[in-house]
Every structure is written in structure tokens, then in C-alpha cells.
Amino acid sequence: ELKVEQNPLFLSMQEGKNYTIYCNYSTTSDRLYWYRQDPGKSLESLFVLLSNGAVKQEGRLMASLDTKARLSTLHITAAVHDLSATYFCAVDIRERSQGNLIFGKGTKLSVKP
Amino acid sequence: GAVVSQHPSRVICKSGTSVKIECRSLDFQATTMFWYRQFPKQSLMLMATSNEGSKATYEQGVEKDKFLINHASLTLSTLTVTSAHPEDSSFYICSARDGGYGYTFGSGTRLTVV
Numbered sequence: 001e002l003k004v005e006q007n008p009l010f011l012s013m014q015e016g017k018n019y020t021i022y023c024n025y026s027t028t029s030d031r032l033y034w035y036r037q038d039p040g041k042s043l044e045s046l047f048v049l050l051s052n053g054a055v056k057q058e059g060r061l062m063a064s065l066d067t068k069a070r071l072s073t074l075h076i077t078a079a080v081h082d083l084s085a086t087y088f089c090a091v092d093i094r095e096r097s098q099g100n101l102i103f104g105k106g107t108k109l110s111v112k113p
Numbered sequence: 114g115a116v117v118s119q120h121p122s123r124v125i126c127k128s129g130t131s132v133k134i135e136c137r138s139l140d141f142q143a144t145t146m147f148w149y150r151q152f153p154k155q156s157l158m159l160m161a162t163s164n165e166g167s168k169a170t171y172e173q174g175v176e177k178d179k180f181l182i183n184h185a186s187l188t189l190s191t192l193t194v195t196s197a198h199p200e201d202s203s204f205y206i207c208s209a210r211d212g213g214y215g216y217t218f219g220s221g222t223r224l225t226v227v
Contacts, residue, residue, distance in 0.1 A: 043218045
């Protein structure tokens with residue numbers, strides 16, 4: 001059974017601090033996605049990681065993928081309140097030719113002044 | 114970029130009635146669309162994969178007779194919740210491959226069954 005595990009599930013940070021969210025998965029995949037969800041809203045795409053060693057950065061967020069370790073990280077640098085949201089990682093299931101995403105449980109991030 | 118339009122955004126219906134949710138790919142053709150359900154404070158769970166011109170593929174535990182999916186064209190997929198009950202109240206989200214490796218998500222439909 002495919003498992004996508006995120007940790008932590010809840011993260012309370014102070015503004016200006018750094019932290020990392022981890023996403024482990026149990027199947028072979030080299031496509032890993034990170035999404036942001038605000039309360040009552042749908043998903044906003046943050047990063048698409050397509051190969052081992054991929055690293056992408058946007059503003060205060062940086063994501064990386066290690067397919068050998070089956071691990072992706074989302075690093076937050078100098079957090080600000082606007083980053084408060086729930087962050088999901090998702091793995092693309094390659095065995096299904098059409099592809100679909102299996103999601104982690106999400107990490108609810110709260111950035112406090 | 115690729116856009117998936119989902120309607121309605123919110124719907125309240127009485128128990129026992131049916132509700133239809135539409136998802137349209139606006140600037141690309143989506144031969145495959147995915148339907149997810151999200152309960153409060155939980156993650157997204159894949160319900161079914163919708164294929165243009167053929168039957169949908171349902172995930173284990175999802176009642177195909179209750180959640181009717183139709184993908185009649187390359188730009189439109191619909192999910193009908195039949196004989197809705199309060200336990201069907203949830204946030205329903207569709208998505209489609211954007212032609213590359215990305216997935217585009219609709220804005221979601223908040224269904225409340227009273």
C-alpha cells in the first residue's frame with residue numbers, strides 16, 4: 001500500500017525562523033508535488049519536482065527531492081505570517097498510466113509574530 | 114496557464130436530493146480528470162478517475178452508483194452526488210493534467226446536505 005507521510009502535521013513558528021517539512025513516500029516515484037491550501041480554498045501549486053536531486057525555490061520556500069531516499073523537503077526561510085496555510089506533498093503514481101496523485105496528510109503551518 | 118473551472122462553489126441541498134458538480138478545462142483538453150473529496154481538517158482522497166468517452170475508474174470504497182461521473186467531452190467532467198445524505202457533506206475538488214507534468218485543480222465545491 002502506498003503511503004505518503006508528512007511531518008510534522010502541525011507547525012507553529014515565529015516570524016523570522018526557519019523550519020523544514022518532510023515528506024516520505026513508500027513507492028518508486030520521481031515526481032513529487034507541493035501544494036498550499038488556505039482555509040476554505042482549493043490547492044495552489046507550489047513546486048513540481050521531476051527528478052532525483054531536483055531543487056526549486058520560490059521566495060521563502062525551497063523544495064528538494066531525493067528519490068533514492070524517497071524523501072522530499074520543503075524548507076521555510078525567515079517565515080512570515082502570510083505563509084500560514086496547510087501544505088501538502090503529493091506523489092504521482094506512475095504505475096497508473098494516466099497518473100494521479102496520492103497526498104500526504106498535510107502540514108498546518110501557523111506563523112506567529 | 115492551464116485553468117480548471119469548477120461550479121458551483123457552494124451548494125446546500127436537502128437530504129435525498131441530487132447535486133451536480135461541473136469541472137471544465139478552459140484552455141486545454143483534459144482527457145482525464147480526477148475527483149477528490151476532502152473532509153474538514155483532512156487530506157484529499159481520490160474518489161475516481163474520469164476518462165473522456167469511457168467509464169470512470171472508482172477507488173476502493175467509493176460507491177459508483179452514488180457518485181456518478183460523466184466525462185462527455187474533452188473539456189467537461191461532471192460529478193453527480195445522488196440521493197445525498199449529511200455524511201456526503203464535504204469539499205469536492207477536481208483536477209486535470211495540464212498537458213505537462215503538472216496538475217491543475219478546480220476551485221472546489223463545498224457541499225452541505227441538510
